[in-house]
Amino acid sequence: MAEKPPVVWPIYKLFAQFERYVAAYLLIHNYYAWREGQGPSPTLAALQKVTPSSARQTAGFVAALKAGRFLESAVKPAGGREKPLKPAAVMVEEIGRSGRLFVSALDEIETWRPAWALALMDIDRLGVLLQRSAAFVLGDGTLIHPFQRVLHFAGRDCGYPLLTAIIGAHYAATIKAYPQAVPLTLRALAARFQVSRAHIGNLLDEARQANWFIIEAGNLVHLDNDLVLEFENWACWQMVHYGEIAATLE
Incomplete structure (x- = not known):
């Protein structure tokens, strides 16, 4: 998690803060839930309904994502008023990095072969991992607040x-x-x-x-x-959480 940033844009400053991270995490959730037919169109309005930040802060954050090219163009659905917010691969990689590394740690502990973390190199599979993780958080609360x-x-x-x-x-x-x-x-x-x-x-x-x-x-x-x-207890919770989800991915 402390490795050098993958891009020149200040990606750590953009995503490595709880409320901004959660907004990006939920944006990814909304997109993949919609793509899988499990949620409404992932618009700004839909994101503003679920983020802990104010509507204005969320809109400003989305504007920053667009400026940094962390969002891709998406076709507006028929009858839709807003374009869907589609996360770019680099954003899914960065937001999913922690989860993928926790799965990688679990791979080493359990000596799983082939390693589950290898499958998460696929961006869409990583996106689905995050979507299912966020669905749990939306229903049951965050895992971080006890720590x-x-x-x-x-x-x-x-x-x-x-x-x-x-x-x-x-x-x-x-x-x-x-x-x-x-x-x-x-x-x-x-x-x-x-x-x-x-x-x-x-x-x-x-x-x-x-x-x-x-x-x-x-x-x-x-x-x-x-x-x-x-920190070690937090890491154990994360490994169990993401490991259980990774086991359900096709």
Whole structure:
């Protein structure tokens, strides 16, 4: 989740914040539900009915998606007043990246072969995974709210990718043969997540004040054990959630 962005556009800043991520997630849900004959036309009005953001914020977010070419042209249905909002492949890939990586982790734990995550390289299959995940969330509530510190970071611009970088640095220091950690200097983190060094500094200061973790001279010198446990429990919930859905995909 902390890998370098796939495109030049500030994709992390656009999607790596809870309300914007949810709006994109539900846009994908609406499109694939409609495509499968399970929902109404995925218009802006339909999206505004289900997003936690205000109608004005949602419209502004959709305008940003269009400007960044994260939406594709779609044919207006006969009798329809608005064109459907069709997510571009790069948007489905980015919003589905977390789910696909959790399925990939489950593949390794369960030694499933062929790996289920490989099937999710197909954009439409990944889109259906997200649609079914979002249908669960719309009916039963989010999976993230029980994990308040994970939610705290997710609510800040690029906070969740930063948290995954911190957890990754912890694992790199404590688990033999673990991949090299993301550099934790202000400059490196700001460049990777496409935000200012001041913003990264503010996030790190908040974490220090709460005694969640401390970075000094680009090194992780403290990480609260309860935060590690919370993140690992969150990850387990995500693996189970997406794994169960992946098992239903054709």
